[in-house]
Every structure is written in structure tokens, then in C-alpha cells.
Amino acid sequence: PPWQAADLTVLDKEQFFEELKRLYRKKVLPLELASKYAQFHSAPLNPADFEAKPMVLLLGQYSVGKTSFIRSLLQGDFPGQRVGPEPTTDRFMAVMHGPEPRLVPGHALAMQADKPFRGVASFGNNFLTKFEAAEVPAPILRNITLIDSPGILSGEKQRLGRDYDYQAVIQWFADRADLIIIMFDAHKLDISDELRIVMDALRIHQDKIRILLNKADQIDSQQLMRIYGALMWSLGKVVNTPEVCRVYIGSFWEHPLKHSQNRFLLEKEKADLLAELDGLPQNAVVRRINELVKRARSVKVHAYLIHYLRKQVPTVFGKSEKQAKLLQTLPREFVACARRYGLPLGDFPDINKFRARLGEVKDLR
Amino acid sequence: PPWQAADLTVLDKEQFFEELKRLYRKKVLPLELASKYAQFHSAPLNPADFEAKPMVLLLGQYSVGKTSFIRSLLQGDFPGQRVGPEPTTDRFMAVMHGPEPRLVPGHALAMQADKPFRGVASFGNNFLTKFEAAEVPAPILRNITLIDSPGILSGEKQRLGRDYDYQAVIQWFADRADLIIIMFDAHKLDISDELRIVMDALRIHQDKIRILLNKADQIDSQQLMRIYGALMWSLGKVVNTPEVCRVYIGSFWEHPLKHSQNRFLLEKEKADLLAELDGLPQNAVVRRINELVKRARSVKVHAYLIHYLRKQVPTVFGKSEKQAKLLQTLPREFVACARRYGLPLGDFPDINKFRARLGEVKDLR
Ligand SMILES: Nc1ncnc2c1ncn2[C@@H]1O[C@H](COP(=O)(O)OP(=O)(O)OP(=O)(O)O)[C@@H](O)[C@H]1O
Ligand SMILES: Nc1ncnc2c1ncn2[C@@H]1O[C@H](COP(=O)(O)OP(=O)(O)OP(=O)(O)O)[C@@H](O)[C@H]1O
Numbered sequence: 001p002p003w004q005a006a007d008l009t010v011l012d013k014e015q016f017f018e019e020l021k022r023l024y025r026k027k028v029l030p031l032e033l034a035s036k037y038a039q040f041h042s043a044p045l046n047p048a049d050f051e052a053k054p055m056v057l058l059l060g061q062y063s064v065g066k067t068s069f070i071r072s073l074l075q076g077d078f079p080g081q082r083v084g085p086e087p088t089t090d091r092f093m094a095v096m097h098g099p100e101p102r103l104v105p106g107h108a109l110a111m112q113a114d115k116p117f118r119g120v121a122s123f124g125n126n127f128l129t130k131f132e133a134a135e136v137p138a139p140i141l142r143n144i145t146l147i148d149s150p151g152i153l154s155g156e157k158q159r160l161g162r163d164y165d166y167q168a169v170i171q172w173f174a175d176r177a178d179l180i181i182i183m184f185d186a187h188k189l190d191i192s193d194e195l196r197i198v199m200d201a202l203r204i205h206q207d208k209i210r211i212l213l214n215k216a217d218q219i220d221s222q223q224l225m226r227i228y229g230a231l232m233w234s235l236g237k238v239v240n241t242p243e244v245c246r247v248y249i250g251s252f253w254e255h256p257l258k259h260s261q262n263r264f265l266l267e268k269e270k271a272d273l274l275a276e277l278d279g280l281p282q283n284a285v286v287r288r289i290n291e292l293v294k295r296a297r298s299v300k301v302h303a304y305l306i307h308y309l310r311k312q313v314p315t316v317f318g319k320s321e322k323q324a325k326l327l328q329t330l331p332r333e334f335v336a337c338a339r340r341y342g343l344p345l346g347d348f349p350d351i352n353k354f355r356a357r358l359g360e361v362k363d364l365r
Numbered sequence: 366p367p368w369q370a371a372d373l374t375v376l377d378k379e380q381f382f383e384e385l386k387r388l389y390r391k392k393v394l395p396l397e398l399a400s401k402y403a404q405f406h407s408a409p410l411n412p413a414d415f416e417a418k419p420m421v422l423l424l425g426q427y428s429v430g431k432t433s434f435i436r437s438l439l440q441g442d443f444p445g446q447r448v449g450p451e452p453t454t455d456r457f458m459a460v461m462h463g464p465e466p467r468l469v470p471g472h473a474l475a476m477q478a479d480k481p482f483r484g485v486a487s488f489g490n491n492f493l494t495k496f497e498a499a500e501v502p503a504p505i506l507r508n509i510t511l512i513d514s515p516g517i518l519s520g521e522k523q524r525l526g527r528d529y530d531y532q533a534v535i536q537w538f539a540d541r542a543d544l545i546i547i548m549f550d551a552h553k554l555d556i557s558d559e560l561r562i563v564m565d566a567l568r569i570h571q572d573k574i575r576i577l578l579n580k581a582d583q584i585d586s587q588q589l590m591r592i593y594g595a596l597m598w599s600l601g602k603v604v605n606t607p608e609v610c611r612v613y614i615g616s617f618w619e620h621p622l623k624h625s626q627n628r629f630l631l632e633k634e635k636a637d638l639l640a641e642l643d644g645l646p647q648n649a650v651v652r653r654i655n656e657l658v659k660r661a662r663s664v665k666v667h668a669y670l671i672h673y674l675r676k677q678v679p680t681v682f683g684k685s686e687k688q689a690k691l692l693q694t695l696p697r698e699f700v701a702c703a704r705r706y707g708l709p710l711g712d713f714p715d716i717n718k719f720r721a722r723l724g725e726v727k728d729l730r
């Protein structure tokens with residue numbers, strides 16, 4: 001889009017988000033409502049979805065240091081934190097900015113219109129009791145929100161221990177995150193099948209994924225090379241793109257480095273990672289624009305499609321019979337509609353999903 | 366085999382090889398001759414094949430530092446060496462021990478019974494003019510022989526520039542090598558399609574392959590991590606085993622390290638690689654035994670098979686008709702022969718190759 005050429009860094013972000021919200025409310029939302037977009041795709045956006053700070057999602061097997069990583073970014077504690085060598089964090093935690101430390105339970109969080117978590121309500125009560133926000137006045141949280149997650153366990157524990165859809169929750173956060181950091185422990189490196197499944201599901205978010213090889217100061221530089229090499233060896237096969245994933249090597253907790261052989265490297269890597277976090281708010285502007293454009297395109301096609309189908313459904317008699325028949329002829333309708341209104345077929349929704357939704361809609365009109 | 370349990374390091378190697386040679390000459394060779402083994406598989410072994418020092422084959426794209434690596438092991442020059450940033454080495458060079466520096470041209474080399482290179486004669490004149498031995502009195506060569514190779518070029522150059530079967534020659538040396546070192550340049554890392562093909566063909570020698578990321582002192586430790594990571598990322602896909610290939614990181618030439626950030630690492634890695642080279646002669650004993658056992662098994666099955674087929678061919682009339690018929694029924698004969706003499710079918714040769722050879726043999730008797 002032509003506006004990417006403008007220098008967005010000089011823009012006032014607040015004003016920008018206001019303008020995006022206005023555009024959405026005036027131009028896109030009415031079409032969404034008129035064409036039942038929510039029933040086919042996703043619920044209308046909230047103002048909070050525009051204003052939300054960039055989210056950083058932390059993932060990894062248990063005990064790799066996710067919670068300690070957050071503490072080191074905050075340079076202090078946060079309410080509800082639990083750190084330890086056994087699986088400790090048992091819930092998803094949104095670590096957010098607030099005037100003073102406090103915990104907000106999941107049920108309350110999912111109700112707040114000014115927080116971007118209304119969507120999680122759909123994961124049900126079991127999940128909401130395992131979801132919390134921790135508010136702290138740490139400076140870094142003025143720019144970003146961190147999402148701590150319970151460690152990915154292996155085998156039975158993963159499946160039995162959790163009474164909500166862990167995979168779907170991860171996916172929900174990943175969809176909304178601006179950065180996904182997958183952490184590994186240089187001490188005990190292995191990629192469990194469960195982690196592999198998670199990474200596989202996140203493949204579409206490749207560009208947002210960063211790897212962090214944590215606790216890298218605990219071993220000497222030759223061991224570190226071996227471990228790092230083994231990690232890249234396996235990652236290359238899991239991610240399976242020719243482009244190499246950015247892997248940060250570091251040690252993020254309050255203690256000083258143990259082996260100083262790698263000091264130079266670890267300090268540079270830390271600086272790089274912090275710089276990337278610092279840059280998120282700026283990039284978020286571009287990302288939000290792109291997302292709105294993407295959504296607007298999808299809404300436009302949807303509205304034409306619904307309009308086209310509606311024209312074929314009689315107003316009074318034989319409505320449902322005709323609607324049922326349309327389910328059969330859908331592939332043909334897609335092509336005809338695309339040709340009629342000059343829409344690219346590539347912008348059309350997945351036909352099977354669409355058919356399923358259409359089957360659920362009682363009255364298209 | 367039970368003898369692997371014995372402590373081979375205390376054995377007198379000279380005596381050992383004598384004994385192996387004796388065993389081969391008395392027990393295996395007569396069977397090979399009686400069953401026309403050479404026409405079906407490979408020529409009889411020479412004494413030189415038993416005595417030959419462990420061979421280390423150096424491979425890699427041009428200018429990665431193969432020739433410089435050899436110089437650094439010798440701690441000095443060798444006749445015929447050519448070092449430079451453009452493709453320099455234009456021939457295969459066996460760098461061997463000799464009382465004083467001299468060059469032995471390929472034609473002469475392929476004639477010498479006391480050298481393990483008689484087999485290369487089959488690659489023809491074009492190859493023999495591109496093959497040489499350099500003899501030098503360097504101490505390390507008392508234990509091993511180094512094979513320098515022309516760099517793997519990419520694209521047209523690889524195909525057009527060489528008037529012998531490069532791939533087959535590499536394969537020949539790789540079959541006989543005790544260690545294959547594939548070198549990469551930390552400065553300009555890429556795995557060309559041609560290199561990929563070579564590595565693919567060497568897959569059966571996985572256990573002998575080591576990777577060397579050379580010139581690693583030319584870049585700082587953060588860059589080195591990136592390069593090394595990218596190398597492992599791609600190698601994992603080319604080699605495609607879950608076990609990680611051993612990658613040495615180093616800088617092997619006469620100059621001191623440029624960046625000293627990685628001194629600790631590079632020195633440890635160098636020590637490890639040299640220790641592995643030092644250990645080759647001891648391991649060679651085990652390897653030679655294993656190879657002889659493997660060959661003996663193959664000869665045994667072959668001899669039974671020929672015996673079994675011969676019994677079905679009449680002595681005087683209708684010989685060739687019957688032999689031709691056997692070509693058709695070969696799969697059945699294999700199974701019958703295995704059952705008759707209690708031989709594992711897994712030890713039988715590739716049936717298509719065997720059939721092709723059998724077709725060439727005029728008179729089986
Ligand atoms: N950089 C580090 N170097 C060494 N040890 C660390 C480092 N960071 C954390 N640890 C230790 O590792 C253990 C696990 O840390 P932490 O609880 O932060 O991991 P986690 O990934 O949040 O685990 P869980 O998935 O169970 O919540 C703790 O004992 C912690 O002290
Ligand atoms: N460890 C090293 N660090 C930096 N430069 C090196 C190193 N080793 C060799 N070089 C330089 O790299 C260039 C290529 O070296 P060399 O000729 O040994 O490579 P090669 O792999 O034998 O190439 P070819 O395949 O053409 O024979 C030379 O200019 C050499 O000085």
C-alpha cells in the first residue's frame with residue numbers, strides 16, 4: 001500500500017489510532033453489520049483492539065525461564081509470579097502496566113471493554129480461572145504487554161493436566177501478538193513432540209517468531225556452540241524454511257553471568273533483543289494498518305458475496321429451499337460473483353468454512 | 366563380533382596387519398578367485414590396502430581453505446600446493462609421507478603396488494593427469510595420508526571444466542577414507558546445489574563425515590554464532606538425521622587469530638580436531654577388521670550363490686541357454702539358495718547389479 005512509504009515514525013501514534021478507529025467505525029463496521037460478517041468470520045473489533053499495546057507472547061517448555069525473563073525485563077517482581085525448577089506457572093498471565101501492583105482475575109479481565117481480552121471468554125470458565133492480569137508500574141510496560149504462559153509439558157501431563165484447550169488458547173494469543181518468543185534452556189535442550197506441535201501450528205506467524213536460547217551463561221563457549229548447533233539443526237527441520245529463524249542467545253534473570261567467556265556475545269545479544277522490543281510500538285502502527293486493510297478487503301468481498309447470494313433468495317416463499325440449494329452450487333456462485341464484481345478470487349474465503357457458516361444462518365436476508 | 370571386546374590399543378599394529386593379510390590370502394582370496402568374485406563385485410585386495418595409512422579426505426567449495434588446512438597440519442609447504450582466493454587446486458593430491466619433498470604423477474602412482482591407488486586407473490587418462498602425490502617428511506604424515514581435492518564449483522563450471530567423472534572420483538576416495546572433512550568458509554557461507562549433491566552421495570559415510578567451519582576468527586563472536594547457526598540450520602536438512610553432525614569451528618592456516626574473542630573456543634576446537642586425527646591410526650585397526658569381516662561375509666554368500674547356480678548349468682551342451690534362463694528366475698534362485706544353505710537374505714547382493722554382471726559372464730563354470 002502506498003502509505004507505507006510515508007515515514008510513520010514521525011506520526012503521533014495516539015492520533016493515528018484515533019483515525020484508524022474512526023475509519024473502521026465509519027467505513028468498515030457498517031458493512032460488517034449489514035452483511036452478517038460476524039457470523040461468518042469474526043466479531044467486530046473493539047476500540048481496545050486498536051489501542052492495545054503490542055503484545056509479546058512467551059512460550060516454551062517448563063522451567064526454561066519464561067517467568068524469570070519477564071522479571072528481568074521489569075527489573076523487579078510482579079504479583080502472581082512463581083519461579084522454580086519444577087513446573088510453576090500454572091496459568092496465562094498478562095503482565096500489563098498499572099499505577100500499582102495488583103492482580104485482575106480472568107473473569108473480570110474478559111469483561112473489561114478497555115482491555116483486549118474480551119475474546120478469551122469463548123474458552124470458557126475453566127480457562128478463565130487459569131487466566132490473570134498482573135499490573136505493575138514497570139517502565140517497559142508502558143510500551144508493551146507481556147504474556148507469560150504455563151510451560152509446555154510433555155506426554156500425558158500436557159493432555160491430562162489442563163481442562164481447557166491449551167493449543168487453541170496459544171493460537172488465540174499468537175494471532176494477536178506482535179512478537180512470539182519461544183524459549184529454550186541451554187542446559188537441557190530438547191524439542192518435545194508437544195512443543196513441535198505448537199511450533200507447527202504457529203508456522204503462519206513465522207515472521208513474528210523469535211527463539212531465545214536462555215541460560216547460555218551456565219555453560220562454556222564450546223558447549224554453548226554444541227547446544228546452539230543442535231538447536232539450529234532441529235529447528236531447521238521443524239520450521240522448514242530456507243530463511244534462518246532469528247535466535248537470541250542470552251541469560252535473562254537477576255544474577256550476573258556465570259561463565260564470562262561469552263560476555264561479549266551475550267551482552268550484544270541482549271542489547272539486540274531489547275532493541276527489538278523497543279521497536280515494537282513503532283512497528284505496531286504499521287502492523288495495525290496492515291491488519292485493518294486486510295480486514296477491509298475481506299469485509300468487502302464478503303459483503304459483495306452476501307449481496308450476490310441474497311439477490312437469488314426470494315423475499316417471501318421458498319426462502320430456505322433456495323438457500324439450501326445455494327449450498328450445493330456455492331463453487332459456481334463464487335466464480336460468478338467474482339466475475340460480476342471484478343473481485344480477485346484469491347480474496348474469497350475458504351469455501352468449506354463459508355458453506356458451514358451459511359448452513360447455520362437461518363435467514364440470509 | 367567378539368574380538369571388538371579386546372583392547373586393540375595394546376596390539377602391535379604391524380603384526381596385526383600382517384595377520385589380516387595372511388587371513389585374507391589364505392581364507393578369503395581363494396574363494397574369491399574360485400567364484401569369480403572380482404567380476405561381480407570388486408578386485409582382490411592388495412597388501413597395500415591393508416597397510417595403507419588412514420586417509421583423510423578434504424572436500425569443500427573452492428577457496429574455503431582446504432590446501433591451507435593441509436599446510437597448517439604439515440606446519441610447512443608441500444610440493445605442488447597452490448593457495449589463493451580464486452579456484453586454485455586443479456587436481457586431487459595425495460599428501461603422503463616420504464623422505465624428502467617430491468611429486469609423483471598420477472600415472473606412476475596408479476602403477477605402484479605399495480600405494481593404495483591402483484584402483485583409480487579405472488577413471489582413465491584424463492583423471493590420471495589430474496592426480497598427483499606430494500611426498501613430504503612431515504611428522505603427521507607418518508600416521509595419516511591427506512587427500513586434497515579441487516574445490517566443488519557451482520553451476521556450469523563444475524560440469525564443463527572437468528573431463529573426468531568428479532562425482533565418481535570423490536566417491537572412490539570417500540569409500541576408502543577413514544575421515545571425510547567437509548569444509549566451509551565462515552566468510553561466505555552457502556551450500557551450493559553441487560555441494561548438496563556431493564553430500565547426498567556421501568550419506569552412507571555419515572559416521573566418517575566431519576564438518577569444519579573454517580576462517581572462524583575473521584568475524585566477531587556474534588556474527589560467528591549467526592553463521593554457525595545458519596550452517597547447522599541448512600546441514601540439518603541436507604543430512605537429515607536426528608543426530609547432529611560434529612562441526613568443528615576453527616581457523617587453520619599459518620596466521621594468528623584475528624578476532625581473539627573466540628580464542629578459547631577456537632583453541633579447544635582445534636585441540637579436539639587434532640586429537641581426532643591422532644586417534645585415526647588406532648581406529649583404523651578396528652575399521653580394517655570390520656571391513657575384512659564385511660568382505661568375508663559377502664564373499665561367502667557369493668561363493669554359495671555361484672555354486673548353487675553352477676549346479677544347474679549343464680557341463681557341456683546347452684550351457685548358455687540355461688545360463689540365460691537363470692537370469693529370469695534369479696529372484697527365485699536367491700531365495701532357494703538362501704534357504705538351502707541357511708544364509709541370511711539380507712547378505713545377498715543387489716539383484717539387479719548381480720543380474721547385469723551375470724549377463725556379462727560368458728561361462729559360469
Ligand atoms: N538465566 C537463567 N540462568 C539460570 N537459571 C535460570 C535462569 N532463568 C531462570 N532460571 C532458573 O530456572 C528455573 C525456572 O525458571 P522459571 O520459573 O522462570 O521458568 P518458567 O519457564 O517460567 O517455568 P514454568 O513453565 O514452570 O513456569 C528457576 O529455578 C530459575 O531460578
Ligand atoms: N584460516 C583462514 N583464515 C583466513 N583466510 C584463509 C584461511 N585459510 C585460507 N585462507 C585464504 O583463503 C584463500 C583460499 O585458500 P586455499 O587456496 O587454501 O583454499 P582451497 O579450499 O584449497 O581452494 P581451492 O578449492 O581453490 O583449492 C587463500 O587466499 C588463503 O590465504
Ligand SMILES: [Mg+2]
Pocket residue numbers: 066067068082083088089148149151
Ligand atoms: Mg513460569
Ligand SMILES: [Mg+2]
Pocket residue numbers: 431432433447448453454513514516
Ligand atoms: Mg586448494
